[in-house]
Amino acid sequence: MQKVKVYYSSARSKIWNYDHSMPGKLEELLSQIDLSKYISPKDKVAVKTHFGSQGAFRIVRPVFLRKIVEAVKALKAKPFITDTTRIESLEYLEVAAYNGLTHLTCGAPVIIADGIKGMDATPVKVEGHKHISEISVANAIYHADAMIVVSHFKGHLQAGFGGAIKNIGMGGVSPKTHDGKSNRGLLHSVDDKLPAWDKNKCNWCRRCEDICPVEAIRIEPKVSFELTDDMCWRCGRCARICKEKALDMPITSERLNTHIIEASKAVMSTFKPKKVIFINFMIEMQPECDCMPTADVPVVNDQGIAVSDDPVAVDQACIDIVAKAGPLPNSLASDLDVTEPGDTFGAVNKKSTKLSLEIGEKMGLGTREYELVTIKKKNK
Ligand code: SF4
Ligand code: SF4
16 A cells, blocks of 8 residues: 655755755655645635633744744635634733734734634544544635635644644634533543642642633642633633642553544545645654643754645654654753653653654554655755
């Protein structure tokens, strides 16, 4: 069987010429993959990325998004830059602008995929599901004709790493269903349970209250801790950052990754075959998700860009490329004595980075077998 192609270009630029730059090489990658095979004139094309947070600024830069937008426009299709609600939508659009993502910089409208309340979504059945039978896909993605999934490849405290799969699975679904029920939280938790609070472990630092995107936690130190059920998105951020382990959202890595794959399959099922492309940027690879309120220094040097029409293959290729790169000094990696090349994200987050790829392959989302096609420069 023919292996899936993953087109790759290194971040190194040894010749002082635009054709050897990352934007130049991105143009070449887009031409090698031949976007016209995926995008037709008049298609509405979602360019799905992550807007970051006010403190997590290491997102995919507008210069790259603009190159992608230009390539889509050259095919007479209609691109828009989008992400689903991570904090209140209107605030999240402000964050996008702080981080440089505007119509002016990207060359296309920047919109929230699931509306001003994170509820504009359509329920989609998950074929071959194990746990989640239905999930609501954000409408701007649901109604798009084609999608280019632009992912900042990096670590992730809960899933081990974040790349193409996580960008569609977590990032393609809304926090709430159209009738206000919990939706994205179904992925982070088992049976939609709230985080459990242990008074005996809590030191009342209030970091959980501060990080909650929807102000679902109210604390009066040493007096009361309140978590409002119908406000909570079950995003798990509070539990992830609680150093005392006073908040807990128990879920195994296997279960979490299965949920993400199930949601990814639902998102992919809203497109006709060969209408979705994945572009992973292995730059500024920090240890945690871009939705956290800050970004630590990268744990691995910039490695470049990988492009494929298979989300499992492109993520597997990035994991393999990162495995050959040594962890960086003066980073979380060296703090944790991770000094040898290998599975740096797995080691710093103490999670398996293989699980989502193995489950993704088993559940038919894509393949881990790929052929790496290396592009050295932009050809005229
Ligand atoms: S972050 Fe943890 S320790 Fe701090 S107030 Fe919240 S539950 Fe308590
Ligand atoms: S899981 Fe925690 S951080 Fe997330 S919405 Fe609920 S209370 Fe807030």
